[in-house]
Structure formats: C-alpha cells, structure tokens
Amino acid sequence: MPPFEYRGGELYCEGVALRQVAETVGTPTYVYSKNAVLDNYQAFDRAFASVPHAIFYAIKANASLALLSALAKAGAGADIASGGELFKALKAGIPAKRIIFAGVGKTREEMREALKAEIFLFNVESASELRTLDQVAQELGVRAPVALRVNPDVDPQTHKYIATGLRSAKFGIPVTQALAEYEAAARMSGIEVVGAQMHIGSQLTSVAPIADSLARVAALVRQLREHGTEITAVDIGGGLGIRYRDEQPPTPDEYASALLPMLTELGVTVLLEPGRWMVGNAGVLLTRMLYAKQTPDKRFLIVDAAMNDLIRPSLYEAYHEIRPVRERAGDGEKVDVVGPVCESTDFLAKDREMPRVDEGDLLAVMSAGAYGFVMSSQYNARPRAAEVLVEGGRYRVVKRRETYEDLIAGEIPE
Numbered sequence: 001m002p003p004f005e006y007r008g009g010e011l012y013c014e015g016v017a018l019r020q021v022a023e024t025v026g027t028p029t030y031v032y033s034k035n036a037v038l039d040n041y042q043a044f045d046r047a048f049a050s051v052p053h054a055i056f057y058a059i060k061a062n063a064s065l066a067l068l069s070a071l072a073k074a075g076a077g078a079d080i081a082s083g084g085e086l087f088k089a090l091k092a093g094i095p096a097k098r099i100i101f102a103g104v105g106k107t108r109e110e111m112r113e114a115l116k117a118e119i120f121l122f123n124v125e126s127a128s129e130l131r132t133l134d135q136v137a138q139e140l141g142v143r144a145p146v147a148l149r150v151n152p153d154v155d156p157q158t159h160k161y162i163a164t165g166l167r168s169a170k171f172g173i174p175v176t177q178a179l180a181e182y183e184a185a186a187r188m189s190g191i192e193v194v195g196a197q198m199h200i201g202s203q204l205t206s207v208a209p210i211a212d213s214l215a216r217v218a219a220l221v222r223q224l225r226e227h228g229t230e231i232t233a234v235d236i237g238g239g240l241g242i243r244y245r246d247e248q249p250p251t252p253d254e255y256a257s258a259l260l261p262m263l264t265e266l267g268v269t270v271l272l273e274p275g276r277w278m279v280g281n282a283g284v285l286l287t288r289m290l291y292a293k294q295t296p297d298k299r300f301l302i303v304d305a306a307m308n309d310l311i312r313p314s315l316y317e318a319y320h321e322i323r324p325v326r327e328r329a330g331d332g333e334k335v336d337v338v339g340p341v342c343e344s345t346d347f348l349a350k351d352r353e354m355p356r357v358d359e360g361d362l363l364a365v366m367s368a369g370a371y372g373f374v375m376s377s378q379y380n381a382r383p384r385a386a387e388v389l390v391e392g393g394r395y396r397v398v399k400r401r402e403t404y405e406d407l408i409a410g411e412i413p414e
Contacts, residue, residue: 003033003035003036003281003282004033004284004364004366006327009326009327010325010326010327011323011324011325011326011327011364013031013032013033013284013390013395014033014034014035014036014390014391014392014393015390015392015393015394016390016393016394016395018031018284018286018325018362018364019325019326019362020395021286021388021390021395022286022288022325022362025386025388025397025401026386026401027286027287027288027304027305027362027385028285028286028287028288028303028304028305028309028385028386029285029286029385029386029387029388029401030283030284030285030286030368030369030372030373030385030386030387030388031283031284031285031286031387031388031390031395032062032064032067032279032282032283032369032387032388032389032390033282033283033390034066034067034070034389034390034391035391035392036281036282037067037070037071037278037279037282037369038070038071038074040274040277040278040279040282041055041057041071041074041076041278042074043251043252043253044252044272044274044277044278045075046252046253047251047252047253047255047256048252048256048260048270048272050260050264051260051263051264051269051270052268052269052270053269053270053271053272054077054098054269054270054271054272055075055076055077055272055273055274056076056077056078056079056098056099056100056271056272056273057071057076057077057078057079057273057274057275057278058079058238058273058274058275058276058278059078059079059080059081059085059088059089059275060079060081060085060275060371060374061275061276061278061279061280061369061370061371061374062275062279062283062369062370062371062372062373062374063085063088063374064373064387064389064398064399065088065091065092065398065399066387066389066398066399067279067389067398068088068089068092068093068094069092069093071092071094071278072092072093072094072095073093076094076098077094077095077098077099077100077120078092078094078098078099078100079099079100079102079238079273079275080099080100080101080102080103081101081102081103082103082110083107083109083110083113083114086099086101086110086113086114086117086119090117096117096118096119096120097118097119097120098120099114099117099119099120099121100119100120100121100122100123100235100271100273101114101119101121101122101123102123102125102149102197102199102273103123103125104125104126104129106122106129106133108132108136111132111133111136111137111144112136112140115136115137115140115142115144116140119145120145121145121146121147121194121195121233121235121271122144122145122146122147123146123147123148123149123197123235124146124147124148124149124173124185125148125149125172125173126173127173127181127184130146130148130181130184130185130188130191131188133146133190133191134185134188134189134190134191135190136190137190137191138189138190142190143189143190143191143192144190144191144192145192145194146185146191146192146193146194146195147193147194147195147196147197147233147235148173148178148181148182148185148196148197149172149173149197149198149199150172150173150175150178150196150197150198150216150217150220151172151173151174151175152175152198152200152212152213152216152217172198172199175216175217175220178196178220179220179223179224179227182224182227182229183227183229186229193229193231194231194232194233195231195232195233195234195235195268195269195271196217196220196221196224196231196233196234196235197234197235197236197237197271198213198214198217198235198236198237199235199237199238199239199273200213200237200239201239202238202239202241202275202276203239203241203242203276204239204240204241204249205241205247205248205249205250206249206250207250207254207255207258207259210236210239210255210258210259211258211259211262214234214236214259214262214263215262217234218234218262218265218266221234221266221268222266231266231268232268232269233268233269233270233271234263234266234268234269234270234271235271235272235273236259236263236270236271236272236273237272237273238272238273238274238275238276238277239275239276240252240255240274240276240277241276241277242276242277242280242281242367242370243281243367244318244319244320244321244367245319245321249277252277275370276370276371278370279369279370280367280368280369280370280371281366281367281369282369283367283368283369283370283372284364284365284366284367284368284369285305285309285310285364285365285368285372285385286325286362286363286364286365287303287304287305287309287348287362287363287364287365288303288304288360288361288362288363289301289302289303289357289358289359289360289361289362289363290302290303290304290340290359291359292358292359298335298336299333299334299335299336300335300336300337300338301335301336301337301338301354301357301363302338302339302340303337303338303339303348303363304339304340305339305348305365305385306339306340306341306346306380306382307339307341307343307345307346307347307379308339308341308376308377308378308379308380308382308384309339309372309373309376309382309384309385310348310365310368310372310375310376311375311376311377312371312372312375313347313348313349313350314343314345314346314347315375319349320348320349320365320366320367320368321365321366321367322337322348322349322352322354322363322364322365322366323363323364323366324354324355324357324361324362324363324364325361325362325363325364326361326362328355328356328357329355330355330356331356332353332354332355332356333353333354333356334351334352334353334354335349335351335352335354336349336350336351336352337349337352337354337363340380340382341379341380341382342380348365373385373387373399378402378407381404381407383401383402383403383404383406383407384401384402384406385401386399386400386401387399
C-alpha cells in the first residue's frame with residue numbers, strides 16, 4: 001500500500017489525514033511515513049540476502065533524528081559526510097561500528113572525532129586526504145580502516161549537479177591512479193586497507209552505468225589481490241533513483257540481480273549506501289495556498305512554502321508532483337506554484353497542469369522526503385518548517401517549527 005493515497009476524497013499518510021496535521025501543526029510542514037522508510041530498508045536487505053552485506057543509510061538525504069533512530073533499531077548503519085552527521089548518527093543510537101565516513105573535505109578534527117569513536121570505515125577520496133588521515137591516526141596511536149573511493153569515469157546518466165563518477169568530478173581517485181594509491185596506503189603505519197568504494201551519482205534510473213562502474217572496480221580488486229593487497233569489502237555506494245514523474249528506476253531486486261554475480265565472484269562483504277530511495281517517496285511537504293494571482297501571461301498560485309523550504313526545483317529544475325489535499329475533479333489549469341521569497345527562482349512548479357484550487361486550500365508537494373528539510377535555510381528570515389512522523393494512525397512532531405527567536409540564536413549584537 002502506498003504511504004500517501006486518497007481516501008474518501010482526502011489525502012492520507014498511512015492512517016492520518018494530512019488535513020488533520022495541517023490543522024494542528026500548521027504549514028509548511030514535512031510529513032514522513034515511518035513504515036514506508038522501514039519497508040524500503042527491508043527491501044534492500046532482502047535483495048542482497050544471498051551475500052554478506054551491510055546497509056549504511058546516507059544521512060544526507062534526510063537527517064531526522066526520529067527516522068535515524070527507527071533505522072538504527074532496524075539494524076541500519078549510517079553513511080556520513082561531516083562531523084555533524086557523525087554526531088547525529090551517534091545521538092540516534094547508530095553504533096560507531098556501523099558508520100562510514102565519506103566526503104572530499106574531512107578536517108583533521110573530524111578525522112579525530114571519527115577515530116576516537118572507532119567508526120567502521122573511512123572512504124578516502126584523495127592522496128592528500130590519505131596522508132592526513134595517516135598522520136592523525138598515528139598521533140592517536142590507532143590505525144584508520146580505509147576504502148579508497150574510486151572514480152571510474154562512467155556517465156551516470158543523471159543531472160550534471162548530482163553526477164559524481166565522471167573524471168571531471170571532484171569526487172574519488174581516478175581509477176587509473178588507484179593502484180598506486182593503494183600501494184602507498186599499504187605502506188602507511190596509520191592506515192589499514194579494508195575495501196574499495198564507488199558512488200557515481202544520485203537519482204540513477206538505469207542499472208547499466210552502475211554495473212559498468214562495478215566491473216571496473218572489480219577489475220581493480222583482482223589486480224590489488226595479485227599485488228598482495230587483500231580487499232575484504234566492496235562499497236557500491238548509493239544513488240538508486242525514485243519515481244518523481246515518469247521515471248522507471250530499477251527496484252532493489254533488479255539492482256541486486258545486475259550486480260550480485262560480480263560481487264559473489266569477488267567473495268567480499270557488500271556495503272550499500274542508499275539514501276534517496278529509502279526516504280524520497282516516504283515524505284511530502286504540506287503547504288497552504290495563500291493567494292491566486294492572474295497576470296496577462298500567467299496564473300500564479302502563491303503558497304506558504306518556498307525555495308528556502310524545498311530548494312530542489314530552483315536548484316535542479318527538479319519535478320515534484322503537487323496534489324490537492326482535498327481531491328478535486330473537473331477541468332484543470334496551467335499554473336506556476338510559487339512561494340513568498342523575493343527571488344524569481346522561488347517556485348515549486350512551473351507551467352504545471354493542476355486541478356483548480358482555491359485560496360486557503362492545502363497542497364502536498366510529493367516525493368519530498370529526500371533532500372528537502374536537510375537543504376532548507378532561513379533565507380528571508382523565514383523560520384524553518386516543522387517535521388512530523390506518521391506511524392499507522394498516529395503522528396507526532398519530531399522537529400518543532402522554528403520561532404523568530406531561533407533566527408537570532410547564536411548571534412552577538414553590538
């Protein structure tokens with residue numbers, strides 16, 4: 001059963017009417033389905049059941065402590081990209097031994113924090129980072145468990161802003177240089193070589209470039225073994241896409257079927273870092289229409305959510321379906337759905353055919369569970385939205401709406 005569906009003409013999340021959430025919590029508000037997230041986690045777990053594996057949820061997609069806690073209890077680990085995400089993962093109850101640290105710009109202090117916590121793995125992205133991690137580990141008298149992130153130079157067939165596996169990207173070590181860097185790592189007393197990692201981009205809707213990338217990493221692993229470096233884990237990253245509009249991304253089973261033959265042959269533990277697929281379609285942004293505005297050229301629906309709440313349409317020209325919370329029949333209209341922020345890029349939809357709605361009506365911006373609240377800001381001094389978690393017929397606020405006082409927290413007036 002989908003997490004969001006109409007019942008009796010009203011849009012529900014699991015067993016809760018979104019209108020009820022809006023009436024008690026207000027708008028804009030992010031609403032997440034807990035059961036949908038856990039079901040998605042289980043789907044990934046089942047798909048790779050035939051090999052030793054571990055799932056490290058990519059916190060950057062949605063860092064809600066409530067969701068992290070639920071995933072921790074289900075057995076998930078965390079893929080982090082900052083000291084702050086390490087802090088949140090540990091606070092949510094994710095054991096350090098189920099945490100992988102990614103990112104091109106880890107600071108010495110972040111490395112120290114992660115080493116002291118005894119995390120499972122560092123995904124290292126450059127020769128300079130490798131040398132720095134070696135130094136920090138030696139200062140602490142420990143060895144840092146490492147996988148090198150290999151850039152396979154494969155076109156991931158996604159938006160250029162979220163493509164990370166091309167040679168022009170800032171991410172990873174070029175596959176042509178990886179053998180030399182592994183040999184250097186093996187000589188470092190503060191480094192323990194554990195695995196190899198790849199992650200070629202986000203919102204991937206075809207398994208072909210992922211399989212192509214894994215084939216290049218698998219060839220590297222075999223070459224490393226011939227040179228005496230044993231690789232026990234291969235991290236295949238994340239990036240599996242979701243349906244926003246008419247995409248047809250592979251299911252976890254289809255994804256696994258394409259990759260498992262190579263992984264089984266290597267005889268490694270498989271590490272996975274799903275993010276968007278776990279939470280994207282498990283969340284919506286609930287907003288209320290403030291005004292309708294007709295100009296000679298356009299009809300605008302002005303809502304109380306803005307680009308500071310959900311920046312994906314402005315940043316990526318991303319498509320999010322927008323549904324009326326009260327189901328509407330009859331003729332539609334072509335509109336721009338825009339927010340109150342004073343930027344021309346402040347829109348949630350452009351030239352969109354939608355059912356006709358009235359001022360005061362509630363709208364749900366769909367597929368907003370990933371890269372929504374985590375990328376929000378206080379631009380125009382707009383307090384950030386509330387977050388609500390639904391489980392069955394119950395819901396609770398898991399992050400309160402910010403107040404004006406929150407806008408100046410930490411500031412030091414003259």
